[in-house]
Amino acid sequence: MRFRRFDIGRHLRDKLHLAWMLVAFAVAMAVPVALLLGLTYKSSALLADHSIFNIIFSKEWKPLSGEFGFYPFIISSLWVTMVSLLIAAPICLLTAIHLTQYANRWVLKLMHPIIDMLAGIPSVIFGVWGILVVVPAISDYIGPFLGKSVSGYSILAGAIVLSIMIIPFILNILIELFRNIPTELKEASLSLGATKWQTIKHVQIKKILPGIVSAFGLGMSRAFGETIAVLMVVGNVTHIPKGVFQPGYPLPALIANNYGEMLSIPLYDAALMLAALILFVIVLFFNFISRIIIIKSDKHN
Amino acid sequence: MDLRKTEEWFFRVLMFLSTMVIAVSLFMIIFSVLYSGLPHLTWEMISSVPKGGFYFGKEGGILNAIIGSLYLSLGATLLAFLLGLPLALFLNVHLIRYRKLVNGVRFVMDLLWGVPSIVYGAFGFTIMVFFGIRASLLAGIITVTLFIIPIMVRGMDEVLKSVPRGLLESSLSLGSTRSETAYRVYLKQSIPGVITAVLLSFGRAIGDAASILFTTGYTDYIPTSLSQPTATLPLAIFFQLSSPIPEVRERAYAAAVILMIIILIISISSRFFSKKYHKNKINF
Numbered sequence: 001m002r003f004r005r006f007d008i009g010r011h012l013r014d015k016l017h018l019a020w021m022l023v024a025f026a027v028a029m030a031v032p033v034a035l036l037l038g039l040t041y042k043s044s045a046l047l048a049d050h051s052i053f054n055i056i057f058s059k060e061w062k063p064l065s066g067e068f069g070f071y072p073f074i075i076s077s078l079w080v081t082m083v084s085l086l087i088a089a090p091i092c093l094l095t096a097i098h099l100t101q102y103a104n105r106w107v108l109k110l111m112h113p114i115i116d117m118l119a120g121i122p123s124v125i126f127g128v129w130g131i132l133v134v135v136p137a138i139s140d141y142i143g144p145f146l147g148k149s150v151s152g153y154s155i156l157a158g159a160i161v162l163s164i165m166i167i168p169f170i171l172n173i174l175i176e177l178f179r180n181i182p183t184e185l186k187e188a189s190l191s192l193g194a195t196k197w198q199t200i201k202h203v204q205i206k207k208i209l210p211g212i213v214s215a216f217g218l219g220m221s222r223a224f225g226e227t228i229a230v231l232m233v234v235g236n237v238t239h240i241p242k243g244v245f246q247p248g249y250p251l252p253a254l255i256a257n258n259y260g261e262m263l264s265i266p267l268y269d270a271a272l273m274l275a276a277l278i279l280f281v282i283v284l285f286f287n288f289i290s291r292i293i294i295i296k297s298d299k300h301n
Numbered sequence: 302m303d304l305r306k307t308e309e310w311f312f313r314v315l316m317f318l319s320t321m322v323i324a325v326s327l328f329m330i331i332f333s334v335l336y337s338g339l340p341h342l343t344w345e346m347i348s349s350v351p352k353g354g355f356y357f358g359k360e361g362g363i364l365n366a367i368i369g370s371l372y373l374s375l376g377a378t379l380l381a382f383l384l385g386l387p388l389a390l391f392l393n394v395h396l397i398r399y400r401k402l403v404n405g406v407r408f409v410m411d412l413l414w415g416v417p418s419i420v421y422g423a424f425g426f427t428i429m430v431f432f433g434i435r436a437s438l439l440a441g442i443i444t445v446t447l448f449i450i451p452i453m454v455r456g457m458d459e460v461l462k463s464v465p466r467g468l469l470e471s472s473l474s475l476g477s478t479r480s481e482t483a484y485r486v487y488l489k490q491s492i493p494g495v496i497t498a499v500l501l502s503f504g505r506a507i508g509d510a511a512s513i514l515f516t517t518g519y520t521d522y523i524p525t526s527l528s529q530p531t532a533t534l535p536l537a538i539f540f541q542l543s544s545p546i547p548e549v550r551e552r553a554y555a556a557a558v559i560l561m562i563i564i565l566i567i568s569i570s571s572r573f574f575s576k577k578y579h580k581n582k583i584n585f
Contacts, residue, residue: 225417
């Protein structure tokens with residue numbers, strides 16, 4: 001460091017830096033509070049004369065006559081999320097085991113950038129892929145194969161696109177979990193005569209089971225909030241879906257699709273902001289639980 | 302044959318297939334976007350704005366969306382960097398003795414990372430209404446900044462966390478102030494990680510559609526001030542793909558190719574940075 005006769009300047013600079021750091025800290029910490037307050041404030045107009053219970057369980061969606069029932073959208077969201085998790089979960093678990101226990105170095109070297117790139121692809125590109133590949137595949141092959149005539153724009157299309165989107169996210173957590181298992185545990189089991197697969201099945205998976213569950217929880221909440229890609233392939237029909245080949249209309253798609261009209265119909269904006277608030281609270285809740293479980297199980301190791 | 306072995310082989314085949322599914326999906330996505338977009342990626346496409354409206358006009362290109370996206374994501378990344386870097390340094394240098402507080406902040410950042418971008422979009426809209434601003438570049442930049450701050454902070458935090466504590470103590474004992482330690486020692490040690498975090502946030506900013514749907518609007522022109530609505534690549538794809546006119550859809554496919562190329566460049570260069578500068582790190 002250069003010699004300075006007066007170091008008042010240095011300390012002043014230190015103070016200024018500290019002040020700016022505190023500003024950044026305050027801004028970042030204010031964001032969640034502001035999100036919650038802002039969305040609550042905007043949706044309060046609707047909550048003033050409808051109870052939250054009514055809105056969530058009412059099937060009537062008629063904005064023009066002031067009826068805002070979220071039930072069809074929530075059910076659609078659940079369908080899409082659950083089916084996507086059903087597809088993604090086994091693929092992630094098997095791949096994580098493959099990459100951490102069996103694979104050669106070159107497979108790892110190849111798969112690492114692939115997973116990273118997949119994680120970086122924007123959701124709208126996934127949507128384009130869904131329209132170009134997944135939707136035609138469902139209407140031309142999967143549907144006829146099962147003896148159904150379907151348009152392809154369906155819960156299944158949304159779920160397939162979503163599952164590929166959440167795979168890198170879940171996979172990265174699972175790989176981390178498998179890597180952090182102490183080696184002694186594996187060695188002890190192998191030396192007792194268990195095969196590699198038995199060790200994985202009965203010792204390693206058992207050890208990190210809470211972590212695996214919470215990785216799936218995080219993936220699920222990501223799927224629950226994903227908007228554009230799902231919106232592009234899911235069909236967007238307001239009804240209560242009864243199967244994976246029917247179109248759906250998940251909650252995020254509802255918000256994104258109707259921003260145009262929301263200022264021209266009374267209470268419509270409040271309803272959409274309430275939908276965003278519900279989304280926020282649900283996702284926050286799942287994230288909170290999953291992260292706590294991961295932190296708790298980390299401490300055990 | 303031993304039943305245990307059979308079971309293991311069965312699962313190993315499944316594992317191999319799962320891995321293949323992931324790899325094939327990525328190549329299928331890249332291939333399908335290139336296949337449908339590359340033929341339409343002409344010079345006119347990337348050098349002119351749409352003529353006669355982006356949704357109905359058959360002529361013109363997507364220059365408005367390319368420039369708009371760059372404005373938006375550069376602006377948001379810069380703002381998020383100006384807030385994110387000091388915060389990440391603050392956590393790892395100034396607050397290093399308050400473990401519980403630091404872990405609490407990390408936890409909040411992780412939670413915010415998980416919040417869907419549409420929620421940020423809706424929130425950005427409430428801010429707009431509150432302050433009475435129209436859908437504009439500025440509103441978009443603010444919304445996207447909020448959306449990428451957690452990504453930026455956690456990315457930088459992850460590398461700053463691994464700076465050995467001995468460096469902090471030696472730097473302080475040599476008489477440097479805490480902020481000098483933060484910016485000259487910690488930052489220098491973590492440059493590759495910081496660059497990676499910035500690139501990652503930039504990629505998120507340029508690729509996200511849901512957060513800017515309400516806030517930036519869409520226009521045929523290149524914005525000349527912060528208060529004008531702005532076209533962006535993700536929304537160019539989203540809007541124009543739903544058009545009944547084939548020429549308009551071609552613009553969407555071309556925009557998808559450009560967006561994907563940008564994302565792939567970011568992804569590759571961030572790998573390059575994290576490898577290349579790794580050797581500058583002091584190891585204990």
